[in-house]
Amino acid sequence: MQPEACHGVPLANLEAPSAVEGLALHPDFVSEDEERELLRTVDAQPWDCTIRRRTQHYGRRFDYHNKTVGDEATPLPAEIRRLILERVDVQPALLPWRPAAGREGSLQCTVNEYPPGVGIAPHIDTHSAFEDGIASLSLGGGCAFRLRRGSDGADHSVWLPPRCLLVMSGAARYEWQHSISGRKFDRVEHRESPAGWEWVPRERRISVTLRRVLGSGTAGTGQSAW
Numbered sequence: 425m426q427p428e429a430c431h432g433v434p435l436a437n438l439e440a441p442s443a444v445e446g447l448a449l450h451p452d453f454v455s456e457d458e459e460r461e462l463l464r465t466v467d468a469q470p471w472d473c474t475i476r477r478r479t480q481h482y483g484r485r486f487d488y489h490n491k492t493v494g495d496e497a498t499p500l501p502a503e504i505r506r507l508i509l510e511r512v513d514v515q516p517a518l519l520p521w522r523p524a525a526g527r528e529g530s531l532q533c534t535v536n537e538y539p540p541g542v543g544i545a546p547h548i549d550t551h552s553a554f555e556d557g558i559a560s561l562s563l564g565g566g567c568a569f570r571l572r573r574g575s576d577g578a579d580h581s582v583w584l585p586p587r588c589l590l591v592m593s594g595a596a597r598y599e600w601q602h603s604i605s606g607r608k609f610d611r612v613e614h615r616e617s618p619a620g621w622e623w624v625p626r627e628r629r630i631s632v633t634l635r636r637v638l639g640s641g642t643a644g645t646g647q648s649a650w
């Protein structure tokens with residue numbers, strides 16, 4: 425099923441497409457107050473400007489050039505740990521792994537900043553570096569998140585509202601490329617409008633993604649770096 429075309433902009437649906445097995449959305453994963461607290465926290469930290477969008481890396485560092493994870497670990501800000509990691513941990517069905525359960529050295533957390541007009545090219549997160557199960561929390565603004573399956577070109581877009589936790593596991597993680605177009609507006613399903621959709625201007629979006637480094641943390645020492 426192809427997305428309806430309008431000026432070539434795919435329609436972003438409000439619900440996770442059932443065709444993308446392993447894709448789950450958890451709306452209002454944090455409250456508006458918690459979102460503000462997380463944004464304040466992130467904005468108080470230094471940014472890495474190596475690539476087009478600004479990033480922050482906690483836990484193990486991912487090298488964008490050779491697609492490997494370094495050995496050193498940067499402590500996670502306490503607010504990210506409390507409001508995201510610990511909350512994911514108490515809902516074991518959310519992710520195939522537990523981010524705060526003493527698996528020290530195995531977490532990789534990236535904060536991405538997307539000003540309006542900035543996106544991320546289609547990709548599958550490196551198989552050799554990360555385990556199954558990737559979570560991403562949207563803060564500040566939403567975006568249309570596009571998934572395309574390599575085997576048959578199936579193509580779906582879903583709207584990620586602010587405060588929503590996206591989880592990609594199984595097929596969604598391994599068989600579908602994901603991307604965010606570098607647009608200033610998204611075309612989003614809107615059931616009350618006559619056309620059934622509306623243009624939504626992009627606002628600055630921050631995503632906090634959690635991944636687990638492959639093969640690490642299996643022999644815990646009981647110490648935690650964050």
Ligand SMILES: O=C(O)CCC(=O)C(=O)O
Pocket residue numbers: 534536544549560561602631633
């Ligand atoms: O911004 C997001 O939610 C996704 C980020 C992403 O795909 C990545 O860092 O690999």
Ligand SMILES: [Fe+2]
Pocket residue numbers: 547548549602
């Ligand atoms: Fe990704």
